[in-house]
Amino acid sequence: MEFIEELKGYFNYLKKNMYIILGLYVVIELGLFIKIGTSNILMFLSSIFVTLFVICSLILMFKDFITASKIYAISMPIIPMVFYIMHRLNMDQIGQVLYIVYFAIYLIPMIRGYKRGEFDFSRLTIKYKKISVIYVILLILAVMSSVRSIHVLEAFKLVLLSMVTVMTYSIGMLCYKKNNKEFYKDILFYLCVGVTLSSIPDITVTIYNLIFRHNNQHLYGVLGSNFMLGYTLIVIPFILLYALNKDLSGKYNKIYKLLLLIQVINFCGQKSRGFLFALAICFFVCIIIDRKNWKKYILISIVLFSCMTFNVMHRWDMEDLTAGINLTAPGGIASGNAKLWNRLINETKNRRPIWALALGMINDHTYLGVGPGHFKYYYLQYGGNPKKLYIDAHNIVLDLVTEFGIVFSFTFILAWIGGLLKSVLDIFKNKKKDFKEFKWPAIIGTLCLFIYGNITGQSFISSANPLSVVPAFVFTVVMILMIYPEGKSTN
Known part of the structure; x- marks a missing residue:
């Protein structure tokens, strides 16, 4: 009500x-x-x-x-x-x-x-001093990288859209005097709704193609499955836990259940191997921290992973791969499985040529990178295939290092790991408290993003038109939620 x-x-x-x-x-x-x-x-x-x-x-x-x-x-x-x-x-x-x-x-x-x-902006120099220092360092490094880029105005535009706006929003969350648990839960809810709604175009296209064209074809670009799945992974632990635990979601419980249903439909049509692996880890950890609902997780998992495994095994590249292996006898089965495994490993190496190009750029532009959103301008120069253009390094870490430089990337990853470790320590120091509201799902979501982003390929921004900074925004908001001093006594 x-x-x-x-x-x-x-x-x-x-x-x-x-x-x-x-x-x-x-x-x-x-x-x-x-x-x-x-x-x-x-x-x-x-x-x-x-x-x-x-x-x-x-x-x-x-x-x-x-x-x-x-x-x-x-x-x-x-x-x-x-x-x-x-x-x-x-x-x-x-x-x-x-x-x-x-x-x-x-x-x-x-x-x-x-x-x-x-608002109490003095919190930035007292309570959240470390965050302020990190923001300042990252902004300075991003500006320096932009100044040295070949398209300065475009680089500054991306810094404004992906960093200044996102940082300002997070500062508003931190410095608002009435930023209690309900305030953060409301923001989380609306974020989850937005993320789920953004998957509907891909769901619609996929269902249409399955029914009328009999193929599992998805959208490309910022509304496509690869890009959309990255930031969806960050919030899916929240949607899972909040949908299955009314004490967490409260007035939004029915909506969270609807969001979960939409995401199940979304995931059942996906055929990404990296996403399948990352989602399996997400479910595994969620079952461990929410053992009372393990039966519900298992039921959802059976539906999800049976559909996704079928999709993965019926990808065109997987069909070609398995069709080339003939199993005739027990000995042949063993050797055939070995061949299948080796071929699977080789098939996952299709990102390596792109990563090699990124490493070449990093070698020549080590400290400040080629500039925000500038991978696409150096792609052909470093030997990229003109028939298959890429706008980023297809690896979340390499993409950061390539475009912003090693100093920016080291600072960013160190800050993320620091926040992660602090949250884990808070959980183990306060064993009598329940951290399923923010900390656990935030830890799971960001970890799964990095697993998926380094296997399949994900970036925090999409620099080609149409632009998108959704992963950067979702990641930052969830990181702010992770540092919230939550916890309620279980006794």
Whole structure:
């Protein structure tokens, strides 16, 4: 009931601005219809819902800082849908402005709240001094890397979108005086909703292809499965634990169950070997920390992993691989399995040529990298295949080192490991407390991201149009949740 009342409050606020919403909506949709015409009906139909969401979310952010924080959290994973539409219409620059618009409007209630004494920024120099120092160091290094890049303005744009906006949002979370557990849980909920909604385009395309084209084909780019699965992995432990434990999710329990159902549908259509491995680790650890629900995890696992294993074994490359091995006798079976295993290992080496290019760039641009988003400009220069262009190193660590340099990457990874170890120590020091709300799922999610990101290939930003900084945003928010001093006594 509390959530319904919350939605009613949002609806009443939007009703006060009904004429503004309708006016903007009609103008934008007419403009899109004139631009698209009847050439792409599916794209126009998609814009009907996306445009309404963008207008309503931007207006809601003016309400107050708490509302702005929630709406910003749900909007960041969805914005790439707008970018995708704009990209298809050759209007990339208009789409990119949307990030700045959201950020600028987010700052308005933040400034308003600061004037009313709702923020305590002295925490940055006292309570969160280490975070402040890390942010300053990373920003300075990113600026230095950008200055030395060949496309300076593009590099600075990426730093603004992927670092300045994300850091500012996290500072708002940390310095807001009323940032209690419920505040963080609300942000987490809206983030999980946004991440799940961002998977719907890929789910829709996959189901359509399975039914009408009889193939398991997914979207590419920022809405595609590879990119989307990376940041989904970060929040899936939260969705699992909160859906199966009403004491954690409270008023949002039914919605979390719906989110879990959508993600199960999403995962059942995936065929990534790296994701299958990372998700298996996620489920294994979740079962250990939430033993009372082990039967539910096993049931979900049976559905998920049977479908995903089938998809993986029926990839075109896997079918070619297994078809080339003939098993005729017990001895042949043993040798055949050995051949299969060796071939599987060899098939996973398809990332190595890209990594070799990245290592070449690192060797020549060791300390400050080639510049944010600049891997794609050096790809051909270092021997990349012009018929198959890549915009990043397809490895989360190599991508950081290549574009930002070894000093930035070392600082970033050290900070992440430091936060991780501190959270683990907090858990073991306080054995009488329950850390399933933030710390455990955050630890699992970020670890699984790095496992997946280094096997399959993941980056924190997508620098080619349409742009996306969703992984960087989701990762930062979850890291802030991880350091929250949670815990309730079990006695």
